[in-house]
Amino acid sequence: MAPMLAELGRVSKSYGGVPVLKGVDFAVRAGEIHALLGGNGAGKSTLMKILAGLVAPSAGRVSIAGASLHPPTPAQAQAMGLYLVPQEAHIFPNQSVLENICIGLPRRAEAYRARIGELIADLGVALSPDAKAATLEIADRQIVEILRGLVRDAKVLILDEPTSALTPHEVDTLFDRMRALRATGHGLVFISHKLHELRAVSDRITVLRDGYVVHSATMSESNDVEILAAMSPGVAALRDRRADRARAERKTLEVAGLRGEGFVDISFDLHHGEVLGLTGVVGAGRTELAETLVGLRPRAGGEVVLEGRAFLARTPRDAVRENVVLLSEDRQQYGLFLDAPLYWNTSSLVHYLLPFLLRPGKERARFEGYRKTLGIKCETAEQPVRSLSGGNQQKVLLSKCLAAQPRVLILDEPTRGVDVGARNDIYELIEQLADAGTAVLLISSDFDEVVRLSDRIAVMAGGHLAGELPGGSSTDEIAELAFESREAAHA
Amino acid sequence: MLERIARERVATLFLVTLIVLLLVGAAAPGFLSTRTASIIWSNGLVLMLVALGIFPVILTRNIDVSGGSVLGLSAVTLGLTVNAGASLPVAIAAALGAGVAAGALNGGLVALLGVPSIVTTLGTLGLFRGVMLIATGGEWIEELPQGVKDLSGKGFVGLSAVGIVAIALIAAVWLVLRTRRGHWIFAVGDNREAARHLGLPLRRIEFLAFVWAGAMYAIAGIAFAAQIGFVPNQAGSGMELRAIAALVLGGISLLGGVGSVAGVAIGVIFFTSIDTALVFLKIPAYWNDLIGGAMLLAVLLIDGRLRIALEARDRAARYRRGETSPSRTGDLEEAA
Numbered sequence: 126m127a128p129m130l131a132e133l134g135r136v137s138k139s140y141g142g143v144p145v146l147k148g149v150d151f152a153v154r155a156g157e158i159h160a161l162l163g164g165n166g167a168g169k170s171t172l173m174k175i176l177a178g179l180v181a182p183s184a185g186r187v188s189i190a191g192a193s194l195h196p197p198t199p200a201q202a203q204a205m206g207l208y209l210v211p212q213e214a215h216i217f218p219n220q221s222v223l224e225n226i227c228i229g230l231p232r233r234a235e236a237y238r239a240r241i242g243e244l245i246a247d248l249g250v251a252l253s254p255d256a257k258a259a260t261l262e263i264a265d266r267q268i269v270e271i272l273r274g275l276v277r278d279a280k281v282l283i284l285d286e287p288t289s290a291l292t293p294h295e296v297d298t299l300f301d302r303m304r305a306l307r308a309t310g311h312g313l314v315f316i317s318h319k320l321h322e323l324r325a326v327s328d329r330i331t332v333l334r335d336g337y338v339v340h341s342a343t344m345s346e347s348n349d350v351e352i353l354a355a356m357s358p359g360v361a362a363l364r365d366r367r368a369d370r371a372r373a374e375r376k377t378l379e380v381a382g383l384r385g386e387g388f389v390d391i392s393f394d395l396h397h398g399e400v401l402g403l404t405g406v407v408g409a410g411r412t413e414l415a416e417t418l419v420g421l422r423p424r425a426g427g428e429v430v431l432e433g434r435a436f437l438a439r440t441p442r443d444a445v446r447e448n449v450v451l452l453s454e455d456r457q458q459y460g461l462f463l464d465a466p467l468y469w470n471t472s473s474l475v476h477y478l479l480p481f482l483l484r485p486g487k488e489r490a491r492f493e494g495y496r497k498t499l500g501i502k503c504e505t506a507e508q509p510v511r512s513l514s515g516g517n518q519q520k521v522l523l524s525k526c527l528a529a530q531p532r533v534l535i536l537d538e539p540t541r542g543v544d545v546g547a548r549n550d551i552y553e554l555i556e557q558l559a560d561a562g563t564a565v566l567l568i569s570s571d572f573d574e575v576v577r578l579s580d581r582i583a584v585m586a587g588g589h590l591a592g593e594l595p596g597g598s599s600t601d602e603i604a605e606l607a608f609e610s611r612e613a614a615h616a
Numbered sequence: 617m618l619e620r621i622a623r624e625r626v627a628t629l630f631l632v633t634l635i636v637l638l639l640v641g642a643a644a645p646g647f648l649s650t651r652t653a654s655i656i657w658s659n660g661l662v663l664m665l666v667a668l669g670i671f672p673v674i675l676t677r678n679i680d681v682s683g684g685s686v687l688g689l690s691a692v693t694l695g696l697t698v699n700a701g702a703s704l705p706v707a708i709a710a711a712l713g714a715g716v717a718a719g720a721l722n723g724g725l726v727a728l729l730g731v732p733s734i735v736t737t738l739g740t741l742g743l744f745r746g747v748m749l750i751a752t753g754g755e756w757i758e759e760l761p762q763g764v765k766d767l768s769g770k771g772f773v774g775l776s777a778v779g780i781v782a783i784a785l786i787a788a789v790w791l792v793l794r795t796r797r798g799h800w801i802f803a804v805g806d807n808r809e810a811a812r813h814l815g816l817p818l819r820r821i822e823f824l825a826f827v828w829a830g831a832m833y834a835i836a837g838i839a840f841a842a843q844i845g846f847v848p849n850q851a852g853s854g855m856e857l858r859a860i861a862a863l864v865l866g867g868i869s870l871l872g873g874v875g876s877v878a879g880v881a882i883g884v885i886f887f888t889s890i891d892t893a894l895v896f897l898k899i900p901a902y903w904n905d906l907i908g909g910a911m912l913l914a915v916l917l918i919d920g921r922l923r924i925a926l927e928a929r930d931r932a933a934r935y936r937r938g939e940t941s942p943s944r945t946g947d948l949e950e951a952a
Contacts (some may be wrong), residue, residue, distance in 0.1 A: 178815075179812070179813065198815070199814070199815035200816075201815075202815070203814070203815045209813070211813065215807060215809050216807060216810060217803055217806040217810055217811075218806060218873075219873045220803070220806060224799070228800070228803050228811075228814055228816070229814035229815055229816055260930070386932075
């Protein structure tokens with residue numbers, strides 16, 4: 126059997142008395158890609174952070190390259206050849222891409238320029254080493270993190286959801302690179318929520334649930350049903366697409382010839398009680414469109430009519446007054462007040478409706494209502510949002526939007542970094558909202574998600590509306606429209 | 617043009633300083649001379665040393681407001697030891713020791729115990745001043761020996777000993793920030809979590825920044841004592857705020873991670889030039905604070921507006937690209 130590169134033995138971790146990991150064994154061998162799967166709060170990220178020395182375990186052993194470490198520091202872990210590419214890219218905004226990648230390496234940044242140029246070319250991405258990191262989009266920041274891992278030539282490379290912001294082509298080249306590393310005796314850990322991705326490259330799979338290892342086997346021995354059952358018993362798979370519904374004739378939102386930052390000439394209607402999927406690749410202009418609708422970005426031209434009346438939001442507050450609400454794609458940065466109590470977050474969008482003298486009791490009761498309907502797992506309404514898992518944070522974000530009683534609800538990537546269980550809850554909620562008459566604009570890069578939920582599908586590419594498809598179209602049809610221009614560039 | 621001004625903060629401020637000096641020169645004949653330059657340099661010396669001390673601390677996204685008190689404490693240490701009969705090198709070493717110890721206390725509290733730097737240094741600001749006052753019994757230290765005063769006397773090419781030390785230190789900081797490890801100082805302030813993730817020794821970097829600051833305040837204290845020949849018990853009081861203002865003027869971001877040595881130097885020189893010019897213009901000295909404050913505000917306001925305008929332009933440019941082709945496909949053919 127191939128030698129062990131890194132090993133965790135009976136590792137436990139609790140935060141403030143709440144156990145997150147309960148005696149987990151995990152190992153990475155040379156020449157294998159080890160998939161790590163688990164729901165929200167299952168402890169995947171914590172487990173990997175312990176291995177990388179970023180979090181100290183409460184109990185258990187950590188060993189890297191055969192040496193026991195009690196516990197390692199991040200510098201030690203890296204010196205011993207282990208690197209963690211985190212889920213959310215950590216970049217230095219005031220430094221160049223090259224400096225961002227090379228900081229902490231033994232030689233000066235310039236010494237690595239050629240090597241990084243090769244890696245960038247290999248991955249087939251357009252990224253200038255001299256660009257200031259502050260100007261990068263989310264996807265490019267993710268690529269900077271991946272490049273950090275690759276250029277370090279780590280013996281053990283941990284990739285925590287590396288594909289969430291990449292296009293299919295970039296995912297493919299990343300997978301090729303991962304396979305090449307495996308062939309040269311590296312060990313990789315690959316965390317993803319997308320089972321087909323895990324299946325495409327992984328040799329072994331470990332599933333965590335509630336801090337325990339509930340499944341550990343080679344990939345070929347594990348079938349999807351088994352894996353999903355291990356992850357979240359009781360939920361066999363994602364819900365199927367619901368039957369087509371008759372479209373209400375009432376138009377809630379009519380957008381005509383809208384222009385703004387990053388998009389031109391966008392026209393569509395959104396009907397009462399309809400879910401309109403708006404999809405495309407990163408950089409297609411969807412988020413910009415959404416932010417323009419709610420007044421976060423200036424509108425350059427075009428008309429928007431809300432239930433028969435002209436609608437122009439100059440600030441987000443204008444939009445909230447008219448019950449047009451946006452759920453931001455980046456909950457950490459734009460969505461939540463991470464250190465504020467949960468109930469405070471729920472009330473934050475409707476803060477102007479609150480009385481002069483705040484009444485925390487009422488706000489807590491409001492939160493309590495949403496906690497029940499959304500199934501938010503928490504201890505008290507007072508705890509900070511930061512202490513919740515990704516899926517539960519997302520539900521708190523949803524409660525904030527729902528508190529504004531949206532007529533038009535714009536959801537930007539509502540299930541990013543959310544596990545299957547919570548995803549189903551959110552899907553169900555979206556359907557209920559639509560049934561109750563809310564017009565939902567669902568922005569998502571996950572074509573499966575768009576197909577599953579949408580009554581109609583609009584596809585954006587390069588700032589234009591590339592086309593509109595009926596509900597139930599295949600993901601291939603969507604991809605054809607969404608990637609047309611990009612794939613042409615690759616050819 | 618707009619772009620140049622905003623991107624090259626240091627050059628712009630240099631130009632503004634130059635214009636101000638020329639205008640004052642036109643109004644007050646005899647102002648533009650090497651003698652004035654020499655006055656500005658020696659008037660700004662103490663401020664320069666204090667600013668150079670705070671600089672790395674601010675780069676790591678911390679703040680140190682105890683500088684004036686450490687300066688006073690070090691000057692008093694120098695005065696007391698030298699007046700007690702110690703030789704000058706011993707007294708200088710004692711003053712430096714006091715500064716380093718004070719910096720280590722600040723650094724220890726911030727980097728090792730995790731006390732926020734503003735809290736720490738607001739506390740030690742009073743503490744160090746108190747220690748100094750107790751040490752002197754609230755008296756001024758008068759009559760420093762000639763040896764101390766000679767440190768600021770003219771020597772090599774018209775520069776005093778402390779002047780030469782200051783130039784050497786400016787060069788040293790410039791050099792350190794160009795090394796691989798020196799770059800870590802920027803990284804810590806730019807994004808602390810990222811720096812931690814990459815295994816940079818955060819605590820050591822922060823601790824050393826404070827120790828460096830303490831040592832610089834001590835040198836500033838020695839320069840101060842040498843220049844005026846006695847140590848009043850308010851020595852250095854308020855100096856830290858002037859230094860921080862000069863740094864901000866020189867383009868050093870209080871949010872950490874951004875700044876240059878040239879910015880420190882030009883910020884300090886700008887501040888000092890104005891004070892010196894007011895003397896030449898025969899404006900009473902009690903106007904200094906008002907005019908200095910107004911100038912600072914004006915520069916920062918213009919700078920802020922320029923930055924906003926520039927950002928809007930960058931954004932517009934980015935999205936113009938987006939209209940013709942998807943934003944990230946620009947050079948793909950080249951890359952493939």
